[in-house]
Amino acid sequence: MTEQFAIAVSGLTKRYGETKALDDFSFMVPKGSIFGVLGTNGAGKTTAFKCMLDLARADSGTTLFEGAPLTPALFERMTYVHERPALYGDPRVIDHLDWTRRTYARYDAQRAAKLLDLFGLAPKKRVKNLSKGQQSALALTLAFVTRPDILILDEPASGLDPVNQRNVLDLLIGEAAGGATIVFSSHQIGQVERAADRVAILHRGKKMLDGEVDLLKADEKVVEATFENDAPSVNGLATDPSVRRVVRAGRLLRAFVRGNSDDVTRHIAALEPKSLRVLDQNLEDIFLNAVAASDGDAAAAAADLEG
Amino acid sequence: MYYMEFLCVRKTLYWLAGILVAAVAIVSWAISSSVHGAPHHFGIIPVAALMAGATFVSAIIAMIFGCTLARQNAGHLPLVWTRPVSREKYVFTVTAVHLVGIVIAFVMTLAAALSVFAIFGALGALTMGGDAPVDAGIVGRMALFPLAWYGLVMAITASTRGGAGFMAFGAWIVGSMLVGFDAGHLFGGVSGIVINVIDHINPLYYFSGHFDDSGRNQSMVSNVDVAMVGLAAIAVAGYAAALAQWHRLEA
Amino acid sequence: MSAIFTVDPHSGVPIYLQLIAVVKRSVALGVLAPGEQLPTVKQLATTLTVNPNTVARSYRELERDGVIETSPGRGSFVRGNGSGSASNKAVSDVAAAAIDGAVREAKSIGLTRADVAQLIDQVLDRWYPARDGQEAS
Numbered sequence: 196m197t198e199q200f201a202i203a204v205s206g207l208t209k210r211y212g213e214t215k216a217l218d219d220f221s222f223m224v225p226k227g228s229i230f231g232v233l234g235t236n237g238a239g240k241t242t243a244f245k246c247m248l249d250l251a252r253a254d255s256g257t258t259l260f261e262g263a264p265l266t267p268a269l270f271e272r273m274t275y276v277h278e279r280p281a282l283y284g285d286p287r288v289i290d291h292l293d294w295t296r297r298t299y300a301r302y303d304a305q306r307a308a309k310l311l312d313l314f315g316l317a318p319k320k321r322v323k324n325l326s327k328g329q330q331s332a333l334a335l336t337l338a339f340v341t342r343p344d345i346l347i348l349d350e351p352a353s354g355l356d357p358v359n360q361r362n363v364l365d366l367l368i369g370e371a372a373g374g375a376t377i378v379f380s381s382h383q384i385g386q387v388e389r390a391a392d393r394v395a396i397l398h399r400g401k402k403m404l405d406g407e408v409d410l411l412k413a414d415e416k417v418v419e420a421t422f423e424n425d426a427p428s429v430n431g432l433a434t435d436p437s438v439r440r441v442v443r444a445g446r447l448l449r450a451f452v453r454g455n456s457d458d459v460t461r462h463i464a465a466l467e468p469k470s471l472r473v474l475d476q477n478l479e480d481i482f483l484n485a486v487a488a489s490d491g492d493a494a495a496a497a498a499d500l501e502g
Numbered sequence: 503m504y505y506m507e508f509l510c511v512r513k514t515l516y517w518l519a520g521i522l523v524a525a526v527a528i529v530s531w532a533i534s535s536s537v538h539g540a541p542h543h544f545g546i547i548p549v550a551a552l553m554a555g556a557t558f559v560s561a562i563i564a565m566i567f568g569c570t571l572a573r574q575n576a577g578h579l580p581l582v583w584t585r586p587v588s589r590e591k592y593v594f595t596v597t598a599v600h601l602v603g604i605v606i607a608f609v610m611t612l613a614a615a616l617s618v619f620a621i622f623g624a625l626g627a628l629t630m631g632g633d634a635p636v637d638a639g640i641v642g643r644m645a646l647f648p649l650a651w652y653g654l655v656m657a658i659t660a661s662t663r664g665g666a667g668f669m670a671f672g673a674w675i676v677g678s679m680l681v682g683f684d685a686g687h688l689f690g691g692v693s694g695i696v697i698n699v700i701d702h703i704n705p706l707y708y709f710s711g712h713f714d715d716s717g718r719n720q721s722m723v724s725n726v727d728v729a730m731v732g733l734a735a736i737a738v739a740g741y742a743a744a745l746a747q748w749h750r751l752e753a
Numbered sequence: 754m755s756a757i758f759t760v761d762p763h764s765g766v767p768i769y770l771q772l773i774a775v776v777k778r779s780v781a782l783g784v785l786a787p788g789e790q791l792p793t794v795k796q797l798a799t800t801l802t803v804n805p806n807t808v809a810r811s812y813r814e815l816e817r818d819g820v821i822e823t824s825p826g827r828g829s830f831v832r833g834n835g836s837g838s839a840s841n842k843a844v845s846d847v848a849a850a851a852i853d854g855a856v857r858e859a860k861s862i863g864l865t866r867a868d869v870a871q872l873i874d875q876v877l878d879r880w881y882p883a884r885d886g887q888e889a890s
Binding site: 269273275277279286 | 505
């Protein structure tokens with residue numbers, strides 16, 4: 196069953212001392228898809244990747260690649276780019292490429308030349324003399340140049356200027372269109388919105404949400420109502436399973452709904468609001484909502500939050 | 503897989519070559535300016551002494567190479583550990599390059615020393631026999647001495663991230679001090695015993711190719727076979743300890 | 754050709770629905786002619802910098818709705834006659850939904866039916882000048 200997934204992560208947990216950097220994190224990545232892991236800094240994205248790739252030892256949980264545990268041989272077809280470039284400082288750009296060429300059978304010299312050109316990297320320059328953005332670009336170049344089947348990228352476009360950010364996204368999409376499986380983490384919602392099939396939202400080590408980007412957007416709606424006086428509490432909302440969260444702020448009532456919003460709309464309409472509308476939610480809204488819902492659970496007694 | 507380390511080794515050897523050339527030039531100038539006109543008398547110099555000097559240098563080089571794991575640990579593990587070889591295999595391939603480098607360093611240094619003699623036409627002053635004959639025991643210990651330091655430094659620095667150079671240098675200092683304390687019996691009782699015990703993982707304990715004032719070759723461990731086994735044991739045990747640490751390390 | 758296809762990835766409307774709407778609208782307006790070839794999934798994904806599976810999903814739904822047809826190996830093409838009516842309906846559905854939403858909004862802020870009708874007349878006069886037979890006040 197897990198063979199159909201290029202990557203199957205289940206129950207990853209990792210503690211650093213007292214804190215749980217990752218808490219029971221699971222997700223499945225179908226072959227040929229792009230999976231985005233979205234989260235703020237410190238959410239656990241880098242820890243997750245390290246545990247998946249055996250760079251760090253998870254306290255519990257497994258990661259399977261095409262149904263099998265990780266072996267070094269898999270790295271012939273899989274590349275990883277760390278969030279901070281792990282390149283050597285003294286050697287030059289060309290040295291890193293030569294190193295890659297000698298290590299991998301699938302090295303594509305033409306692609307290497309094209310990418311150097313695209314990112315404006317001078318081959319003879321020592322890596323320590325490159326800007327941070329150029330170093331990131333080189334790290335990505337090394338990843339793409341071996342035509343991998345699986346790419347795992349930690350914040351792939353961080354440190355890059357907007358033009359190169361777009362170039363990187365284009366590269367990702369091109370690879371995926373060619374059949375590669377890609378997992379990337381980002382705190383930039385726009386990237387995930389464009390490029391990802393599926394997204395997992397990670398917050399403080401826990402997975403808040405997991406689904407197809409298209410379907411999440413279609414599913415998640417906000418029913419927004421304004422009232423003459425302070426927004427009343429609405430019976431039936433607390434028990435409605437499709438209601439993720441309800442926020443009241445003065446005269447405004449917002450119910451965040453997943454799935455069919457008709458029932459909720461009817462409940463609220465029964466209270467005769469001055470205005471009532473159903474709004475779409477983009478990924479940023481969904482993300483902020485998921486994060487706030489989690490923080491809200493922790494402070495359930497806080498005013499203006501219910502449900 | 504070892505290409506990056508190869509570049510590092512090559513760069514180190516270039517530096518060594520430069521230093522040796524400069525050293526030969528300085529020594530030659532010093533010799534030629536100290537005695538004017540009269541033919542230079544070098545006396546009888548055992549080749550073993552030159553080889554000991556070359557061994558000393560190649561041990562320093564071995565220690566530099568031995569810091570390789572600490573160098574990788576300084577931020578490069580996400581790159582090195584996501585290659586299609588296991589961590590152990592990576593270290594083995596890199597060590598293969600290092601061994602070649604250590605041998606080259608030895609040869610270069612010996613050649614530099616010999617070249618000083620050649621410049622002054624004094625190659626005849628060299629002897630393979632004499633007080634310190636070049637025998638299997640000497641050669642064996644000379645081969646194992648840098649390897650022992652290599653293994654020891656690897657073991658000490660396998661879990662550190664940077665700063666390895668200081669630790670390696672420190673190990674040399676401490677090693678020299680320990681041998682000094684032990685040989686001079688500076689500490690008695692329990693301290694003396696402890697020092698002697700620790701000294702057993704000190705490569706200098708098994709190899710003192712230096713000459714004391716009376717010109718005799720002094721060695722802490724007079725049984726050559728024991729010395730060679732000791733050095734080999736340090737090399738192997740240190741290497742194994744380094745591998746074990748690296749196996750467990752987290753990026 | 755690719756200038757026709759624009760999407761807003763940051764909108765709350767899923768990209769694949771936006772693409773479907775764009776294609777249907779283009780067909781209804783004749784911007785995409787019957788038999789015309791659409792870009793491949795890969796081409797469109799890279800042009801728009803969006804996920805290829807999203808594009809593939811739109812194409813599948815467009816095919817299901819009878820707007821386009823895909824031949825393996827040849828590509829995707831706007832269907833001949835008949836697709837026009839499906840697209841026309843889809844486009845007018847969108848317009849109807851927009852008008853519905855506007856009237857509901859107007860009602861919720863307290864406008865009477867007469868107020869709303871007057872507003873609509875003004876708007877109609879602006880967009881359909883000197884024309885009879887539309888909404889009566």
